[in-house]
Amino acid sequence: MSVEPRASIVWDYAPSPEATDHLRLSExxxxxxxxxxxxxxxxxxxxxxxxxxxxxxxxxxxxxxxxxxxxxxxxxxxxxxxxxxxxxxxxxxxxxxxxxxxxxxxxxxxxxxxxxxxxxxxxxxxxxxxxxxxxxxxxxxxxxxxxxxxxxxxxxxxxxxxxxxxxxxxxxxxxxxxxxxxxxxxxxxxxxxxxxxxxxxxxxxxxxxxxxxxxxxxxxxxxxxxxxxxxxxxxxxxxxxxxxxxxxxxxxxxxxxxxxxxxxxGGKSANIVFEDAALDQAVEGIVNGIFFNQGHVCCAGSRLLIQESVHDELIAKLWTRMGRLRIGDPLDKNTDVGAINSAEQLERIETLVAAGEEEGATRRSVACSLPERGYWFAPTLFTEVSPAHRIAEEEIFGPVVSVLSFRTQAEAIEKANNSRYGLAAGIWTDKGAKAFEVAAALRAGVVWQNTYNHFDPTAAFGGYKExxxxxxxxxxxxxxxxxxxx
Amino acid sequence: MDRLPVRKTYKLWIGGAFVRSESGRSDTVGVFNIPRGSRKDVRDAVAAARRAAEPWAKRTAYNRGQILYRAAEALESRRAQLIAVLTDAGSDSSQAEAEVDAAVDVLLHYAGWTDKLQGVLGAINPVAAPFLSFSLPEPTGVVGVVAPDAPALLGLVAEVSPALAAGNTVVAILSESRPLAGLDLAEVLGVSDIPGGVVNLLSGRRGELVPALGAHRDLNAIVDASGEPALGTELDKLAAETIKRTSHHAAASSYELAVEDSLERLAAVTELKTAWHPVGA
CATH class of the missing domain: 3.40.605.10 (Aldehyde Dehydrogenase; Chain A, domain 1)
Structure with missing residues (x-):
């Protein structure tokens, strides 16, 4: 499989596919x-x-x-x-x-x-x-x-x-x-x-x-x-x-x-970025939160809640970073975003993304050439999302992030908890006392501060609510x- | 002429207020009229419990323990009255005494759990990364309780106490055939320091109230001590609609039976939250 270089990628890596000749799969x-x-x-x-x-x-x-x-x-x-x-x-x-x-x-x-x-x-x-x-x-x-x-x-x-x-x-x-x-x-x-x-x-x-x-x-x-x-x-x-x-x-x-x-x-987990967060670090966490495993993650940070004062700056940084994601051959060691797991899942993602556009949210998808065969979906960012939109409520289970904004900490907590789900949440802030307070107020089974999608066999994992x-x-x-x- | 006693009109306890059923209906138990709660009363009670949930959960464990201890004191002080209610309902006096005493002791047992649950169910997780990670129990939210017919008082207290100790608020459907002890308990708790809405007690027909409670979308868990398998199955099905936590217990007929599974009872109305906080930069 070959992947076309993209304009937004500043330099291109040589293909680096992992070998498969060592496999001994049965017929x-x-x-x-x-x-x-x-x-x-x-x-x-x-x-x-x-x-x-x-x-x-x-x-x-x-x-x-x-x-x-x-x-x-x-x-x-x-x-x-x-x-x-x-x-x-x-x-x-x-x-x-x-x-x-x-x-x-x-x-x-x-x-x-x-x-x-x-x-x-x-x-x-x-x-x-x-x-x-x-x-x-x-x-x-x-x-x-x-x-x-x-x-x-x-x-x-x-x-x-x-x-x-x-x-x-x-x-x-x-x-x-x-x-x-x-x-x-x-x-x-x-x-x-x-x-x-x-x-x-x-x-x-x-x-x-x-x-x-x-x-x-x-x-x-x-x-x-x-x-x-x-x-x-x-x-x-x-x-x-x-x-x-x-x-x-x-x-x-x-x-x-x-x-x-x-x-x-399932989940529709909130990833909350406060204005005092280290924004470049937060961008990496947002990307890991929603594009890790093509967003096929039950605890994916699929609702991005950004404090108004840093909303535009963070979206600009995130969009730039998204442009540098490498999408394509999953076996290539440089690939960031692989294939959608099945035709059925691709259809579900496409349906919900279409609903997001119909309901009036603003869609931006990374412009990249996707392989002709296989199931692919370009990393996608929705802004101007209302909490009642389907893309803010329903689990998409794909590389699609829906952005909401908030003014105060109380509003962030209220919006984050306004979901039938309660699997996970992320908090991005450099203030320790605030992080502990917000983490305690979130109705979610896992809360990550300044990290996301981090798992460990010693740490309990599981959900609240539905x-x-x-x-x-x-x-x-x-x-x-x-x-x-x- | 003998003095004419002043008879009490029993009421539902919803949101800290003693109210008639909004339906205006009542039933007769002995010489007393008791309200026949409606589906709307169930909804009102869940709404009251939801409003009370966050403030109750936010109180310190020490404070919740003090309040439950105060409730045990209030129950002890009404011992004679509740023994009389239970004997009127058919218990012999030694049974009734044992039941009320056990109810007080069970409430006390769970009052002592409030500031120990985190230490027992919680953990510091030695994750392989520079994070302070810990898992702590939190209340699941609003818990529905279906109380048994016998023992009417102890069986109710044994289900309500762990939910409260774990920081939840409660809507309980009292025994249909023996509701008086539960309605009297409302008056006891009403003069303790339990904030309005933290406990809501409803009398009425199980067949009407329990499905309304089980189907309520803003309820987080159901604890069923009705001892009726068919009702339990119906509750399980209704609970599945919003993935409620369900547990079924035989009615606790002694102090020992009410406390021997105390940690499991607490865990059944508890969530575990894992937090990861960075260490260093």
Whole structure:
């Protein structure tokens, strides 16, 4: 793939694509059940494509209802033995998985980028290292669970179903599996329809780590597989990361069934820039907040709130900076913004952006030549946005930022909190006391001061309001996988 | 001639005021008329609880603890009256005494939680970057409580107290068959220092009030101690519409049962916020 140089880029870098010849992908991948790859009962295989080229990478089995049933049975059978292992031994398996992720980091990063369209720089520097870090963190918890719930005797819940999205495929699998396994649960993971590959490589890693059969099952497929998992009577817990609409369906489906549930859902997070902020630093944070991973981030800083006195200056700086973003081949190590994950997601972004224009907001998109094949959307800035516009209320999940302004701190807080969501927020100010005060007033699960999209396995992550409930990371991330024993 | 007693007209407690149902309807319990709350009363109560939520959450943990302790004092001072209400409703006197005593002690237990919750549920996160990162519990906001029929007083106090201690405001639907203890509790709390709107107590038909509460879009969590599975399922479905936090408890029938899961009860009406503040430049 070639990317045309752009006028606004002052100098051009030579292409620097990451090699792919070291990959050893199979021609087709089966389901991972009972410790082995296997044929799906109904022999359904679907291509998984590279969204940057629309070329098929490989074929992947999609699970059907019988496969879901079999996975649950093997997970159920494996669970008592897994939970009865000495805690430190269970932990050692997780340490092994963490190490193997590190050892195969390059391969995992390239596959993540091929399958999902995210820039290699991000999969290499963020997704894969954080996935390994998450396994390391929870490996160490396995023999310390009683400190995870203060003063209580605890036990695993049993068998858990885990449904993860396509934006951070391996990292979300790590967020789900590591705490579940550390606590002695067995797990059935459903990767996203468009990004199953790194989860299947993780299945290989489970084999290499000699993880006991049935402890982890991996069932690729579309929403029907997730729905079959949720409807199945054999699970003790569902953990879901994805859209609020699907989260609502799952919560409704589980009504009255006594199945534990945690939801990590959508967001429309406010990134608030005060007039005393270091503006150049804030510009970098805004760019990281909304263009990181093409804006396919549940906690993306998609509502930019700027104090009036610095509004015009900041927009000018931001627009200049946006002009220097490099959009194109995700495998190129210099690429800042990669491909949109799927045709379906591209259509959703285009629909909401069109709504933004129709409702009267002012649109500016970076003028860049986009590759002819694949799914692409140029980084886009909306100004003159009213809080009632769809682009100020609805999650776009793309590289589109909606700018609102405010005069006072109280108004900033009110506008930031004026959302059905409450996942994350950013604060840009050099005044410490103000940052603490604003952070306390925001109704959001994560608040970043002078940084954005920063994650760590020791720091709890999760939402307020319609962004979901339950936390992942740290000791708080253990509680959703444990029950109290009397 | 014997003195004619002055009978009390029971009222709903909404926004710190004792009010009749806006619907004008009432039911009879024994010799008393009690208001039959309406869906509009539920909406008014949620609005009052929402207005009271931020100021209540902003009070210091010490102050909230003092206020809940004061409420326990007020409850203790009405001990005889509440025992009489419970015996009139069918409890034998030793049961009634034990229930009121337990209710006082449960309120006291949770009064002591206000300034300990952060230390127990919170954490400093040793992130691999130059940031001071910490995770602290915060109130989820407005909590709906569905109180059990028995024990009517203790079962109510066991659900309302953790929500208040965690910094939430509450709208509670009282037992349909035994609402008097809850309505009397409103008068007790009304003379404590609990600010208006922090607790709202409604009597009426469960089938009418509970779905209105569960469906309210400005409610953050539901705690269901009704013990009715069908109602619990309906509440779960209504809650899903706005991703409310739900929990279901068996009615707490003793002090021990009301406090043994106290941290889980507090956590069910608590959010955890993670903040990242830069260290250095």
């Amino acid at each position: 087709r991948y089966g389901l991972f059940i009972d410790g082995a790859f296997c044929e799906p009962a109904q022999a359904r295989y679907e291509p998984t494509i590279n969204p940057a080229t629309e070329e098929t990478i490989t074929e992947v089995a999609w699970a059907g209802p019988q496969d879901v049933q079999r996975a649950i049975e093997t997970a159920r059978a494996a669970q008592p033995r897994w939970a009865a292992l000495p805690d430190r031994e269970r932990g050692k398996y997780l340490f092994r998985i963490a190490r193997l992720i590190q050892e195969r980091a390059r391969e995992l990063a390239v596959v993540e980028t091929l399958d999902g369209g995210k820039p290699l720089r991000e999969s290499r520097d963020v997704d894969i290292p954080l996935a390994a870090a998450h396994f390391f963190h929870y490996a160490g918890w396995a023999d310390k669970l009683r400190y995870g719930m203060v003063a209580r005797d605890v036990a695993a819940l049993g068998v858990v179903g885990q449904i993860v999205p396509w934006n951070f495929p391996l990292l979300m699998a790590a967020w789900k599996l590591a705490p579940a396994l550390a606590c002695g649960n067995t797990a059935i993971l459903k990767p996203a329809e468009t990004t199953p590959l790194t989860a299947l490589l993780l299945a290989e890693i489970c084999q290499e780590a000699e993880l006991p059969a049935g402890v982890v099952s991996i069932l690729p497929g579309d929403g029907a597989v997730g729905a079959a998992l949720v409807r199945s009577p054999g699970l003790d817990k569902i953990a879901f990361t994805g859209s609020t609409a699907v989260g609502r369906e799952i919560q409704t489906e589980l009504a009255g069934r006594g199945v534990e549930l945690t939801l990590e859902l 962004s979901g409930f339950g936390r992942e990371g740290g000791s708080a991330g253990l509680r959703p996988y444990l029950k109290v024993v009397r």
